[in-house]
Amino acid sequence: MDHDTANAITGENPFALFDAWFAEARKSELNDPEAVALATATPDAAPSVRMVLMKDHGPQLGEHGGFVFYTNGHSRKGGELHANPQAAMLFHWKSLRRQIRIEGTIAEVDPAMADAYFASRSRDSQLGAIASEQSAPMGSRAEFLGRIAKVTATHLVGKVPRPPHWTGFCLTPKAFEFWMDRPFRLHERRRFERAAGGGWTSGLLYP
Template identity: 65%
Template sequence: MTTTDPFALFDAWFAEARASEPNDSNAMALATATPDGRPSLRMVLLKGHGPDGFVFYTNLDSRKGGELAANPQVALLFHWKSLRRQIRIEGPVAPVADSVADAYFATRSRDSQLGAWASDQSRPLESRATFEARFAGMQARFEGRDVPRPPRWSGWRVTPERIEYWQDRAHRLHERTLFVRDGEDWTKGYLYP
């Protein structure tokens, strides 16, 4: 696909990944760093995307939440093995609006909603039984009513400044296309494999 719009290309590749990947085609590696530059990497799920950025959700008190608040620069990586493709995205993050987080939280399964209340994500856990007891406590607390979004659970939007598309080719002669934000526009170029 030839395009100067990195988001149109993302839409096309993401649609193919949704059709071919057996599990979690929206899984992406999220790289953060502490204020002193110590890196951290984990998988998260893409829950929204478009020209305004790429959205994921987490507990704001988790390790990643703390790192995002202290150093709001990230890198994302999508790797679709079945397609032999990957996309790298770099840029700053900012919290999504409360209304956006509320709307997404309302779409989660009830058990996922309760789990967000029960979990002190990234904190030490004495035993699985402790977490299961907390989950049961949340089931009782919200019995018969809607589960609201916890105040320390929200989303982040990555505003891309660089997007690189990598396509596997025979003999390691891979194809790499780089888009770099230039004000409101994008410049497109290529990288040696």
């Protein structure tokens, strides 16, 4: 078996392939291998994209599996996800020269799941989530620091409650595309699509 064939994108389960690549990225990426570009769109189809951190993933999430991230539901992305519950993700691991695109539908996670993750965050991150009106105009940095000081004084002791608008979203994949760098830009691409009767179909794409 030659080197090219040995490193081909193979397998029938895109979640298993994602796990294998993600495990390699956790060893080789300098910072935040779980960082992912999240693309959303407004109801009139204007796109927007930003980086978020994937906090959970796998076939056990929901009926068809999923990828979970957390955010302020009142933020721009939160508003877009509520109005148009579709999104796309892009993981790009430069150290591996690989990327994975994921397309699917969006649903808010169960409140108990959001509570559990919020409780796992550092206290400073919890207080910052309460103080920040994410995506809203801000007069100055001092204004934000003043809000953090006020929130901190309110929660000097005891558990910091999760704000009801701070929540998680789960992207349920309809399609995956795995991309691997090859010499001379003869890259390898394999697309997986969820079959109507369950399972996945897959095939290669021209680079």
